[in-house]
Amino acid sequence: MHRVIVAGGATLVRDAYAHIIDGSPTFTLQAQTPTFAEALTFLATTPSDILLIEAHELAGVPPVATQQSLRQAAARTRVVLLGNPPTDLALLVGAGVTGILGLHLELDHFFTALDLVSRGGMVISPAPTHATSAPLSPPALASLSNRERQVLALVPTQPNNDAIAQLLGLSPLTVKTHINRIRHKLGASSRAHLVAIAYESRLVTPGLTPHAPTGQ
Structure with missing residues (x-):
């Protein structure tokens, strides 16, 4: 059973997600907190598997503080x-x-x-609508070979180079080399x-199921 903390958002919405999670055969509700800050306090003493945060909890918080809090949470659980x-x-x-999950899944x-x-x-479904500070230009993506595009398309949804290598029939060392060249x-x-580049450039279509692109 994967333990889930639900944090932030309107009480009725939070209660609804808590009820859904607790009724799942593979996930269990570990706690629900009114704020992200209270969830961090809970995580400081209690191991968990997933922290589900209502996105509006981050509204109005300076970017530096947001990063600091999210990193603190990500050091203890998946966010x-x-x-x-x-x-x-x-x-x-x-x-x-x-993970970034739309409200209408x-x-x-x-x-x-x-x-x-x-x-x-990693799951981003649908893609966030907030514009990024440095969107990728098409000519930059055009500089990649077909194989490099394949590797980049798998980076967001695969946990490591070994997983990418298995999907593409390559060695992990070859994948590492491709990633260094792409960077x-x-x-x-x-x-x-x-x-971020893979999603911003639409090389990866936001969704739930990772696929290895075709072509060499």
């Missing part, structure tokens, strides 16, 4: 935001967020997303930055 975040994708991914898709996150994947070509500062 999922519910709703449209009031900040850009690169900041969230860089802070350790591994069907129930089975909601649990599929949580399951993927619990296994180390150099795109000027990406980190793997988290590559995740």
